[in-house]
Amino acid sequence: MAGVWVFAETVDGTPQPIVLELLTKARSLGDTTAISLGPGAKKAAAALGSYGAKKVYVHEDPAFRDVLATPAVDLLARLIEKDNPDIVLFGMTYDGRDVASRLSARLGTALIANATDVSTSDGGFKVINPVFGGSLLVTTVPKAAPPTLVLIRAKAITAEPRDAGPPQVEILTDPVDLSKPVARVLRREKEKASGPRLEDAPIIVSGGRGLGAPENFKMLDELASELGAAVGASRAVVDAGWKPYSFQIGQTGKTVKPSVYIAVGISGAMQHTVGMKGAKAIIAINKDPEAPIFKLADLGVIGDVHKVVPQLIEEIRSRKGK
Amino acid sequence: MNVLVCVKQIPDPNAPGRLDPQTKRLVREGVDLVLDPGDEHAVEAGLQLVEKEGGEVAVISMGPPKALEAIRRALAMGAQRGLLVTDPELENSDALSTARAIAAAIKGQQFDLIICGTESTDGSTGAMPAQLAELLGLPLLSFAKKLEVSDGKAVIDRQTDEGYDVVEAPLPAVVTVTGGINEARYPALRGIMQAKNKEVKQLGLAEIKLNGQAGKAALTQEVVDVAPAEARKAGEVIEDKGEGARRIADYLTQLKVI
Numbered sequence: 250m251a252g253v254w255v256f257a258e259t260v261d262g263t264p265q266p267i268v269l270e271l272l273t274k275a276r277s278l279g280d281t282t283a284i285s286l287g288p289g290a291k292k293a294a295a296a297l298g299s300y301g302a303k304k305v306y307v308h309e310d311p312a313f314r315d316v317l318a319t320p321a322v323d324l325l326a327r328l329i330e331k332d333n334p335d336i337v338l339f340g341m342t343y344d345g346r347d348v349a350s351r352l353s354a355r356l357g358t359a360l361i362a363n364a365t366d367v368s369t370s371d372g373g374f375k376v377i378n379p380v381f382g383g384s385l386l387v388t389t390v391p392k393a394a395p396p397t398l399v400l401i402r403a404k405a406i407t408a409e410p411r412d413a414g415p416p417q418v419e420i421l422t423d424p425v426d427l428s429k430p431v432a433r434v435l436r437r438e439k440e441k442a443s444g445p446r447l448e449d450a451p452i453i454v455s456g457g458r459g460l461g462a463p464e465n466f467k468m469l470d471e472l473a474s475e476l477g478a479a480v481g482a483s484r485a486v487v488d489a490g491w492k493p494y495s496f497q498i499g500q501t502g503k504t505v506k507p508s509v510y511i512a513v514g515i516s517g518a519m520q521h522t523v524g525m526k527g528a529k530a531i532i533a534i535n536k537d538p539e540a541p542i543f544k545l546a547d548l549g550v551i552g553d554v555h556k557v558v559p560q561l562i563e564e565i566r567s568r569k570g571k
Numbered sequence: 572m573n574v575l576v577c578v579k580q581i582p583d584p585n586a587p588g589r590l591d592p593q594t595k596r597l598v599r600e601g602v603d604l605v606l607d608p609g610d611e612h613a614v615e616a617g618l619q620l621v622e623k624e625g626g627e628v629a630v631i632s633m634g635p636p637k638a639l640e641a642i643r644r645a646l647a648m649g650a651q652r653g654l655l656v657t658d659p660e661l662e663n664s665d666a667l668s669t670a671r672a673i674a675a676a677i678k679g680q681q682f683d684l685i686i687c688g689t690e691s692t693d694g695s696t697g698a699m700p701a702q703l704a705e706l707l708g709l710p711l712l713s714f715a716k717k718l719e720v721s722d723g724k725a726v727i728d729r730q731t732d733e734g735y736d737v738v739e740a741p742l743p744a745v746v747t748v749t750g751g752i753n754e755a756r757y758p759a760l761r762g763i764m765q766a767k768n769k770e771v772k773q774l775g776l777a778e779i780k781l782n783g784q785a786g787k788a789a790l791t792q793e794v795v796d797v798a799p800a801e802a803r804k805a806g807e808v809i810e811d812k813g814e815g816a817r818r819i820a821d822y823l824t825q826l827k828v829i
Contacts, residue, residue: 317738318701318711343731347713350701353667359791360666362696379800385590386800393791432710432740435726440734448732452828476828488750494716494730500695501749503732509828511819520584520692526803530826532819538810545803548822552811560816565829568820 251279251369252334254396256325257297257305258344262289266448267340269300269408271401275338276301276411278369282334283416286313286321291420298416300408308421317432318347320425326355327423334396336374338367341400349398359391360398365405374399382519383526403448403504404527440493447498450479452509455498455525457483459514459535459554463491468558469513475565481505483521499524514554517542534558572626572720574617575682576650577673577700578610580634580641581693590797606641609688611755614645616718616748617686618756624720626683627651633661633672639771646766647758653771660776660786666694668785670702675779682743684725689714689747700747710740716751 253275258265268283275281283302285293287309294305306328312320325337325348337352339345341363353360365386366377376389376399391397447453454473456466466480473480481503482496498505499521510528515521517533517540525531526545533546534557543549550557583603591598617628630645632638633656642653656676661668685707690697704711712718715727716735725744728735758766776786783789809818823829 317713322705343714343729346697347701347711350666350698351705351711353698353791354670354702354705357667357791360696360698361792362698375795380590383800384802386798387590387794388796388798389792389794391792429708430710430741430744432712432738432744434729435737435739437731437736438728438734476823484750490751493734494749494751495733501689509823509826530822531803531806532822534815534819538808543808544805546808547806548819549806549808550811550815550819551808552815557811557815557819561819564816564820565823568824568829 251336252332253279253281254334254337255281255283255302256321256337256339256345256348257283257285257293257302258340258342259285259287259289259293262292264293264296265340265342266408267342267401267403268297270404270406271338271340272297272301273408274367274401274406278336278367278374282306282332284325284328286324287311288314291418294416294418298413299410301411302416304417304419306419306421310425312425312427315434316427317434318344318351319429319431320427321348322351322355323426324421325352329356329396336367336395336397336399339398339400341402346400349400353398357393358396358398359393360400361389361391362400364399364401367399367401379523382523384519404506440495444473445477445479447479447481447496447503447505450505451507452476452478452511453481453498453505453507453528454478454511454513455481455483455515456486456513457515457521458485459516460486461514461555465555466491468562472511472558472562475562475569478511483515483518512542512546513558515542516540517545572621572624572684573682574620574626574628575677575685576610576613576617576628576630576645577685577687577703578614578630578632578641578645579607579691580604580632580638581607581691584608584692592797604637604640606644607688607692609690609692609750610645611648612750612752613686613688613748614648614650615753615755617684618649619753620684620718620720629654629682631656631673631676633657633664633669635662642771643766644758646769646771647762648756649762652769655771655773656779657773658776658786660788662787663790664786665791666696666698667702667791668789670699670706671781671789672779672785673703674706675781675785676774684720684742685709685745687745687747689749700745704745707745710744712738712740712744712746715746715748718746718748718752
């Protein structure tokens with residue numbers, strides 16, 4: 250059976266949601282081992298087991314949390330040399346991308362990014378990744394010696410727990426080499442957002458350039474609070490500094506899969522749609538009848554967002570009042 | 572302060588791209604090619620640093636001979652010199668081959684900082700900068716939305732899902748910058764004229780001595796199929812004549828949201 254590894258990012262002993270998605274895929278491919286690093290890594294092992302890990306390597310050195318990529322790359326390279334896994338799955342996250350990329354250069358292995366699916370094929374693997382905003386699906390097979398490193402996009406796979414006993418846990422204590430120059434985290438800053446988290450919100454109201462000015466996001470906040478929704482933004486308005494990056498939805502931002510996605514003044518560039526086209530229902534308001542967002546919206550309204558949105562807020566209030 | 576900026580020429584991201592179904596490669600014919608807009612922020616970040624600290628910005632690219640135009644654009648913005656790695660054998664290189672070619676091409680040159688965009692706008696792999704850092708044995712400061720250099724160290728604000736982390740590394744280092752880091756300058760006419768006389772060195776595989784480690788001989792992966800994805804069906808599009816909001820509310824009611 251193929252040796253399938255998952256780079257299990259955790260925060261204070263809790264696996265990141267993407268890790269449970271990776272494990273769900275991994276256990277369909279072969280014998281799954283999770284690599285859990287940093288303070289709290291051991292506490293995460295039980296959860297990792299319940300999503301598919303038969304074995305968990307744990308190393309709790311704080312360097313894995315406080316130093317970017319290199320300690321994890323050093324350790325993974327050592328473990329891979331020892332165990333020879335066939336494939337290693339990473340989340341397409343900030344740290345996942347840094348670690349997988351460095352590791353591919355260290356080992357000279359194939360790195361396939363932006364994947365949405367992996368399957369076995371003729372004793373090897375094939376990897377699917379969408380291009381051009383998801384309009385085309387590319388199938389790639391590795392050519393280099395194993396392991397193949399695959400970066401998988403968030404929410405491409407639905408996480409499902411399994412019935413199984415606890416995983417075998419192997420605690421590692423070998424010293425972390427910090428003699429070479431490293432990138433070290435000095436402090437972490439959180440930008441507060443009100444309402445539900447974008448990643449978890451059942452309804453999202455999202456704004457783009459068509460809003461005209463940053464202060465017009467206020468009406469989206471109002472609409473969102475009427476609906477219990479989270480507020481998102483396109484890359485254009487984040488790059489313009491109207492909203493912090495934590496609001497960004499799309500290729501270089503968050504991938505979301507809400508029940509309802511309301512795009513306000515968003516043209517629907519591929520960079521954006523790749524992050525939201527998994528929504529169950531899409532509603533778009535835009536003054537440009539040619540805007541590509543109308544090609545995937547379930548309901549599109551060609552109109553002035555400054556008229557339609559306030560009217561919509563009133564309409565919702567009056568219906569809720571009934 | 573010597574800065575190297577890695578740039579890529581890509582098909583105009585505002586024009587819809589397509590793949591050749593036979594070769595499974597990007598169709599370049601008849602498509603405008605531009606300096607990747609993400610890389611303009613990297614060039615700008617380099618220029619702002621040397622304007623403050625002194626020194627020069629060099630620009631490197633790997634690509635077909637036409638990629639010279641993307642380098643010229645960076646030179647027109649204010650970079651001092653260019654380096655183009657170009658060789659028919661390097662066509663269709665993956666990220667690792669590109670990183671190896673760039674690492675080999677700059678061998679022996681000293682840079683305090685190597686700045687890249689976080690990912691190319693066309694490929695979006697985002698692996699090359701970290702691979703380059705690994706090959707050069709340098710720390711990587713990734714996803715910077717703010718960059719400052721002092722006392723032989725670089726400090727960035729690194730984007731996170733919740734906000735940002737302040738991260739520090741000693742120089743030399745590799746940095747990737749996001750679109751939010753700055754507003755890239757538009758080349759002035761004077762800059763465009765000056766760019767024509769700036770040095771751009773061209774190197775082939777023979778000069779960078781990468782025997783079989785880059786290009787076709789070293790491909791780590793192969794595209795075996797390209798197929799259209801199941802398209803989401805467009806729904807109803809109406810023009811707002813005063814009833815748009817009501818129609819949306821009706822739909823939200825139908826979805827049991829209100």
